[in-house]
Amino acid sequence: MLWIITKKQLLINLLSYRFVVGFILCQVLFVLATLILVNDYEERVKAYGEAVSRQQERIEKVKVYSDLIREPLTLYKPPAKLSPICTGFEKTLANQASLNYHQIPELEVGRQEKNALLAALGSIDLVTVIQLVLGLLVLLFAHDTVSGERERGTLALSLSGPLPRHKFLLGQYLGGMITIATVFLVGILLALFLMKRSSAVNLDQADWMRLGLIVVISLVYLSALYLLGITASILSKRSTTALVVLLFFWIVFIVIFPNLTSALAARLKPVPARGVVTERVALLRREFWTRVYAESSRDLPRPEHNFDYIEGRSVYSGGLAYPIRIYYAPREIIEWELEGLKRFLPIEIEYAGKIHAVHADYERQLDAQARLARILARLSPAWSYYNTASSLAGTDAETQMAFLDRARRYRNQLMDYVSSKDGLFSYRFFTRREPRSFKSTPELDLLKGQGDRLHQEIGTGWDSVPPLDLRDRPPFNHSTFRVRDSLLNSLPDLVLLVFLNLAFFLAAHVCFLKTDVRVGG
Amino acid sequence: MSLDLLKKEILDHLLSLRLILAFVLIIALLVASGVLFVLDYKAQVSDYNAQVNDNLSLLSKNLSGGIFQAFSWNRQNIYRRPNPLGFLAEGKEKDLPNAYRVSAFRLQGPDYSLRGNPLLGDFDALDWSFIVATVLSFVAILLASDGVNGEKQNGTLRLVLSNPVPRARVLISKYLSTMILLTIPLALGGLIGLLVISGSGLVPLGAQDWAKIGLALAVSLLYLSVFVLLGLLLSTILKESQASLIVSLLVWVTLVIVIPSGASLTSKLWYSLPDEDTVARRAEQVMEDAYKNHDKRYPHKDNWIVSGQWSPGESLAKAIAIAEAQDRQLFQYEDSKVQQVRFGQQLSRTSPAGLFQSAVSSITGSGILHYESFTRQARSYRDELRRLVEENYPFDRVYPHFEVQSQIANLKVDYHVVPKFEEKLLAVREGWSKAIWDTGLLALLNVILFAGTWVLFLKYDAR
Numbered sequence: 001m002l003w004i005i006t007k008k009q010l011l012i013n014l015l016s017y018r019f020v021v022g023f024i025l026c027q028v029l030f031v032l033a034t035l036i037l038v039n040d041y042e043e044r045v046k047a048y049g050e051a052v053s054r055q056q057e058r059i060e061k062v063k064v065y066s067d068l069i070r071e072p073l074t075l076y077k078p079p080a081k082l083s084p085i086c087t088g089f090e091k092t093l094a095n096q097a098s099l100n101y102h103q104i105p106e107l108e109v110g111r112q113e114k115n116a117l118l119a120a121l122g123s124i125d126l127v128t129v130i131q132l133v134l135g136l137l138v139l140l141f142a143h144d145t146v147s148g149e150r151e152r153g154t155l156a157l158s159l160s161g162p163l164p165r166h167k168f169l170l171g172q173y174l175g176g177m178i179t180i181a182t183v184f185l186v187g188i189l190l191a192l193f194l195m196k197r198s199s200a201v202n203l204d205q206a207d208w209m210r211l212g213l214i215v216v217i218s219l220v221y222l223s224a225l226y227l228l229g230i231t232a233s234i235l236s237k238r239s240t241t242a243l244v245v246l247l248f249f250w251i252v253f254i255v256i257f258p259n260l261t262s263a264l265a266a267r268l269k270p271v272p273a274r275g276v277v278t279e280r281v282a283l284l285r286r287e288f289w290t291r292v293y294a295e296s297s298r299d300l301p302r303p304e305h306n307f308d309y310i311e312g313r314s315v316y317s318g319g320l321a322y323p324i325r326i327y328y329a330p331r332e333i334i335e336w337e338l339e340g341l342k343r344f345l346p347i348e349i350e351y352a353g354k355i356h357a358v359h360a361d362y363e364r365q366l367d368a369q370a371r372l373a374r375i376l377a378r379l380s381p382a383w384s385y386y387n388t389a390s391s392l393a394g395t396d397a398e399t400q401m402a403f404l405d406r407a408r409r410y411r412n413q414l415m416d417y418v419s420s421k422d423g424l425f426s427y428r429f430f431t432r433r434e435p436r437s438f439k440s441t442p443e444l445d446l447l448k449g450q451g452d453r454l455h456q457e458i459g460t461g462w463d464s465v466p467p468l469d470l471r472d473r474p475p476f477n478h479s480t481f482r483v484r485d486s487l488l489n490s491l492p493d494l495v496l497l498v499f500l501n502l503a504f505f506l507a508a509h510v511c512f513l514k515t516d517v518r519v520g521g
Numbered sequence: 522m523s524l525d526l527l528k529k530e531i532l533d534h535l536l537s538l539r540l541i542l543a544f545v546l547i548i549a550l551l552v553a554s555g556v557l558f559v560l561d562y563k564a565q566v567s568d569y570n571a572q573v574n575d576n577l578s579l580l581s582k583n584l585s586g587g588i589f590q591a592f593s594w595n596r597q598n599i600y601r602r603p604n605p606l607g608f609l610a611e612g613k614e615k616d617l618p619n620a621y622r623v624s625a626f627r628l629q630g631p632d633y634s635l636r637g638n639p640l641l642g643d644f645d646a647l648d649w650s651f652i653v654a655t656v657l658s659f660v661a662i663l664l665a666s667d668g669v670n671g672e673k674q675n676g677t678l679r680l681v682l683s684n685p686v687p688r689a690r691v692l693i694s695k696y697l698s699t700m701i702l703l704t705i706p707l708a709l710g711g712l713i714g715l716l717v718i719s720g721s722g723l724v725p726l727g728a729q730d731w732a733k734i735g736l737a738l739a740v741s742l743l744y745l746s747v748f749v750l751l752g753l754l755l756s757t758i759l760k761e762s763q764a765s766l767i768v769s770l771l772v773w774v775t776l777v778i779v780i781p782s783g784a785s786l787t788s789k790l791w792y793s794l795p796d797e798d799t800v801a802r803r804a805e806q807v808m809e810d811a812y813k814n815h816d817k818r819y820p821h822k823d824n825w826i827v828s829g830q831w832s833p834g835e836s837l838a839k840a841i842a843i844a845e846a847q848d849r850q851l852f853q854y855e856d857s858k859v860q861q862v863r864f865g866q867q868l869s870r871t872s873p874a875g876l877f878q879s880a881v882s883s884i885t886g887s888g889i890l891h892y893e894s895f896t897r898q899a900r901s902y903r904d905e906l907r908r909l910v911e912e913n914y915p916f917d918r919v920y921p922h923f924e925v926q927s928q929i930a931n932l933k934v935d936y937h938v939v940p941k942f943e944e945k946l947l948a949v950r951e952g953w954s955k956a957i958w959d960t961g962l963l964a965l966l967n968v969i970l971f972a973g974t975w976v977l978f979l980k981y982d983a984r
Binding site: 017018025029032037047051054089109110114115116117120123128129132133241247251252255256262263265266267271273275279366370373 | 543561600613616620635638639640655763768771774784785787796797798
């Protein structure tokens, strides 16, 4: 009996106008969206590969340790494989992190794309299509499941036999859900087919599992909406009334809800302007340099410089003992620079910590605001669904921030590595030769008269120096992102979605038991 | 007779559930957006003032150290002004850069100093253009989509047409009644919102602003009219009111939600940018060439001394030549970023929602347009500073003068002589001249849809 009702509902749906129009529209949207999303993903994979190899090239040219940890070293997050399905924060939050001894990776504003101005335009992914368009389609299917039958008089007819009401309801539900699932699954299969054709997309077992879970969650979401639609349909006398109520629910809770909640969260938990952070950081940097210059001019007298004896030297300023790179200089200059380095480098590293504390404090405030927005967003099943899907796709805020945390830990590892090579507070930071092997100015003065001897002593410059062997440096570990963690992260949203299904089913059931099945009843 | 028809149409809708819900929702949203804007704008203005004042005190401190401190070694921070018409169209300005660091030789940035939170996700602000573009157009299509076939199903259409009224008049009264019903909550909610905004005293609205508000309202009505006509057209084509409702909703979701949100992805598809490293390398190359060219043309024994920034004794002309070479590269790259966004906007103009959003943001001068005009002003401010330095440099500009280095290092400029950066917002006429195309296209769309509906309605079988 249940099957008959299901089949009846299925046939009604499949033969209806809305199914034909909805099916075609959804498939067209899925195909078009997937095509441009996959293309975008390919672009991002390519850009990532290029960036990583540029970085690698740079590291292969490192000649002293300051090259490695003074220049910003950038870590890149590979594009999430499921980001075409659900883009989430993939393009808006930390997908690269720059670090060096005076800079700890921070959360940056602005889109993490080549063109940050693209923030002015909207963006879309497959989950958004499901959330909005399929969400609308479900409500269009559900709004007359009961009220329509009542209007046509078939409801009284169906229930005049020995059919329990709950079976009728279940049949209606199953018939509708099978219709929706057809539209959805055909769409997602088309999308997957198009994704698989691209050579850039390589899904492994874990990715397929995530994908499977996203499909299940999508069905759970659509089912919750369908049950809500049935409830509205039972409660309203006319199908049009149910439709109007459902459409207003859709526009408020699904379309404009995130705009509303983020505006509200920004109001309820305001954060100071980022300019304040920039200002405080600039102040700390100025404070640091004032301290260095003051100390340097007080008790680090600059030895006499004869520029004929200096080769391949990069400095902040001529009068300051804070070396960057020196190929050759008289011994007393090397010693003077080394003394400055030993004094100032620890201070600068300390200031990096102070600056990070300012950023971290700001980040905590941003995070608190975002958490509030996320809690508010749970009032809408559509955003519980989106958050769960992006968590599964590995594009949620947590995963992006976890990358930043790993980059911060990596900075410590790299500093430890350089320190273990004695490359931090020693001459190795800025030169390749021991200070004792450099000659002093009087010795060089003597060489000056002896033809080519001075030239031989000084050498030809950095070009002749082989790069450092850094192959034993700690590797940066990319993936710590497991399906279990994603599920745990989105547990409240997940529970909420399942709970909504049960609640709406119960509501529909109770209302249906009491409903008057007669025409106009 | 016409008035009777109009009255009947309005009364038909007036007590319907969808109209009541629509009224409540639209008015509530418009008022809420006004209140949120006032709170937001207050914070924005106080941030802006604080940042501008910080910069001025930094400038006067640097000026006491001489022109090198003020215009070469240090930078000023300049900021985009908050848009007092942000409640009409915020244009995602929160997520766009709003600051530059500028010296006489360089323009660095763009930077962000606003309250935007990257952890929140990028959603449109709840402004007038968003509410009109999504909520009101939704209501418009909802009201109109059973205008013709609904009455046929009720049997009232035959009754109306049996009277001696031309069909055109029936159609026009249907159209006008829906437009009137849409205008009421828009005007009412907008008015309360404006009262909240102007009553707060925080947002000074001048004659220019009222003109912009009026234009935005006119474009809004033109946009809504597209959806009313689309609804009527579909309701004339399709027999059942159910069918036309469903088709119009699906058309609406495609036009208003899907097409505009595809813009950023498709713009990248057709308009690609070189990567930043390549551009930086090219800029370095060009700078080096400029440097070498200068030395070749004006040989001097001290040409080799270069600090990387213009410092006492170094040739001013050379510093300027290098800066200009770099600017050409970097500005071109920054401009191509704006072009990419523009291209995306062009694509989203295939939908009336894209046309509308771009018209309103042109009128209010917000979004990418505001960013662009700010960038232009920042660049010309950099030129002004450069001219100031040139005017206050009493030595020959072409050759280095290390022999009088200490004398040069002491050059000073008075604080009052230095022009201060203050961003000017777009004037009505500028914005309107940009919006005219979008508005024209919207009007054309109206005409086409109206003609189509009219032709079909004349031949309509009312039985």
